[in-house]
Amino acid sequence: xxxxxxxxxxxxxxxxxxxxxxxxxxxxxxxxxxxxxxxxxxxxxxxxxxxxxxxxxxxxxxxxxxxxxxxxxxxxxxxxxxxxxxxxxxxxxxxxxxxxxxxxxxxxxxxxxxxxxxxxxxxxxxxxxx
Amino acid sequence: xxxxxxxxxxxxxxxxxxxxxxxxxxxxxxxxxxxxxxxxxxxxxxxxxxxxxxxxxxxxxxxxxxxxxxxxxxxxxxxxxxxxxxxxxxxxxxxxxxxxxxxxxxxxxxxxxxxxxxxxxxxxxxxxxx
DNA sequence: ATGGTCTTTCCAGTCACTGGAAGGTCAAGG
DNA sequence: CCTTGACCTTCCAGTGACTGGAAAGACCAT
Numbered sequence: 001x002x003x004x005x006x007x008x009x010x011x012x013x014x015x016x017x018x019x020x021x022x023x024x025x026x027x028x029x030x031x032x033x034x035x036x037x038x039x040x041x042x043x044x045x046x047x048x049x050x051x052x053x054x055x056x057x058x059x060x061x062x063x064x065x066x067x068x069x070x071x072x073x074x075x076x077x078x079x080x081x082x083x084x085x086x087x088x089x090x091x092x093x094x095x096x097x098x099x100x101x102x103x104x105x106x107x108x109x110x111x112x113x114x115x116x117x118x119x120x121x122x123x124x125x126x127x128x129x130x
Numbered sequence: 131x132x133x134x135x136x137x138x139x140x141x142x143x144x145x146x147x148x149x150x151x152x153x154x155x156x157x158x159x160x161x162x163x164x165x166x167x168x169x170x171x172x173x174x175x176x177x178x179x180x181x182x183x184x185x186x187x188x189x190x191x192x193x194x195x196x197x198x199x200x201x202x203x204x205x206x207x208x209x210x211x212x213x214x215x216x217x218x219x220x221x222x223x224x225x226x227x228x229x230x231x232x233x234x235x236x237x238x239x240x241x242x243x244x245x246x247x248x249x250x251x252x253x254x255x256x257x258x259x260x
Numbered sequence: 261a262t263g264g265t266c267t268t269t270c271c272a273g274t275c276a277c278t279g280g281a282a283g284g285t286c287a288a289g290g
Numbered sequence: 291c292c293t294t295g296a297c298c299t300t301c302c303a304g305t306g307a308c309t310g311g312a313a314a315g316a317c318c319a320t
Contacts, residue, residue, distance in 0.1 A: 006266070016267090021308060035316060037267060046258065053257045057239075058232045061307065071254050081253050082245035085236060092233045096226060102188045103222045106215060109187075115212035123211050124201050127183045128176065136297065146298090147278060155276095165285060167298055191276065267316065274309080284299065290292085 002031060002039030012048035019048060027051060027065060059088055132161060132169030142178035149178060157181060157195060189218055 008030075009016040022028045023038070028047050030038040040048070047068060054064045063084055070076040070084075112122035138160075139146040152158045153168070158177050160168040170178070177198060184194045193214055200206040200214075242252035 004267075015309085017309060018307085020268095025307095035267085037316080049259050050257050053259070055307090056232075057236055057257075058229070067254070067257065070251075071258060074249060076249055076251075077247045078243050078249065078251035078253075079245045079247065081251045082240060082243045085240045085243070085253050089233065089236050089240060092229055092236065096229050096233065099188070099222055099226050099229070102186075103219065103226065106187055106219050106222065110212060110215045110219060113208050113212045113215070115209045117207045117209065119204060119206055119208065121200075121206075121208035121211045123208075123215050124197070127180050127187075127197060128201060129179050129183070134298075145278085148276085150299095151277060165298085167285080185276090262320085264319090265317085268314080269312100271312085272310085275306100278305080279303085281302085282300090284297105286297075287295095289294085 002033070002041045002044070005030075005038050005040070008038075008040040008045060008048060011045055012052050014048055014052050022048070022051060025061065027061070027068065057088075058092060059084075063088060132163070132171045132174070135160075135168050135170070138168075138170040138175060138178060141175055142182050144178055144182050152178070152181060155191065157191070157198065187218075188222060189214075193218060 003011070005016045005019055008014075008019055012019070014022075019028065020038075023030060028040075028044055028051070030040045030044050033039045050068060050071065051064055054067055055061075059067065066084060067081065070081050109123045109126055114120070114122075133141070135146045135149055138144075138149055142149070144152075149158070153160065158170075158174055158181070160170045160174050163169045180198060180201065181194055184197055185191075189197065196214060197211065200211050239253045239256055244250070244252075
């Protein structure tokens with residue numbers, strides 16, 4: 001009953017190493033076959049696919065744990081789920097803003113650097129605080 | 131000759147812990163006073179400020195090391211510096227694109243989630259692969 | 261029996277710090 | 291002279307989320 005870790009990896013798109021790690025930290029709890037191999041049943045596979053999707057949206061492992069718990073709890077309010085998502089969205093927006101500011105400064109610097117064989121360089125001048 | 135690590139931290143804006151770490155990995159080489167305290171001279175302080183600026187632009191430690199070496203080498207070509215900057219810019223752009231895609235999916239999901247006391251939730255439905 | 265492809269566990273490394281423990285140094289105040 | 295408090299020192303461990311690799315066991319086909 002249940003597929004091997006290689007099969008689970010193929011079906012979820014997650015590396016086998018990652019799946020073992022998820023078991024280590026208690027995100028998924030496969031049974032064991034008589035030979036000691038992990039045996040993933042349908043619920044395990046659904047959890048792995050859930051995790052793959054949530055991770056690809058950038059949720060942290062702890063948020064994934066929380067979302068999985070919500071998923072398993074038929075009584076949860078959608079507001080609880082939405083809160084997690086909205087907080088994550090805010091973090092993403094902050095990160096995008098940070099990167100965009102970096103990008104602007106950096107593009108400006110790169111533009112002012114000749115990029116030729118001469119040693120003078122606006123990038124280094126600016127980093128040095130000129 | 132040279133200021134203490136606390137003074138160097140105040141002047142560069144870097145935490146003292148970070149400065150010690152930078153010494154560990156060879157980015158800065160302060161002298162030592164008779165009492166064993168680090169003594170940062172003008173060049174050390176300039177290097178720390180350089181590092182603080184480069185790190186705030188998102189350059190990796192190894193890139194910072196390379197940029198510092200360029201800074202110390204009067205013979206370098208500005209093209210070498212620009213190459214590092216342009217590669218970093220590409221990484222930033224890739225990251226922004228990734229986050230923007232996440233943001234789009236996530237905002238869409240959040241919008242379709244009522245966020246009230248009912249258990250039905252578009253976010254969980256999507257993560258579960260419905 | 262052999263080879264090849266799984267699988268297992270465990271340990272170490274990544275990146276750039278950050279926190280904390282245990283102890284040394286120094287200037288000021290009593 | 292002693293204490294207090296603010297510095298400073300080193301060293302060790304932890305962060306997040308894996309990833310790589312070693313050594314060994316399991317399974318299947320020839």
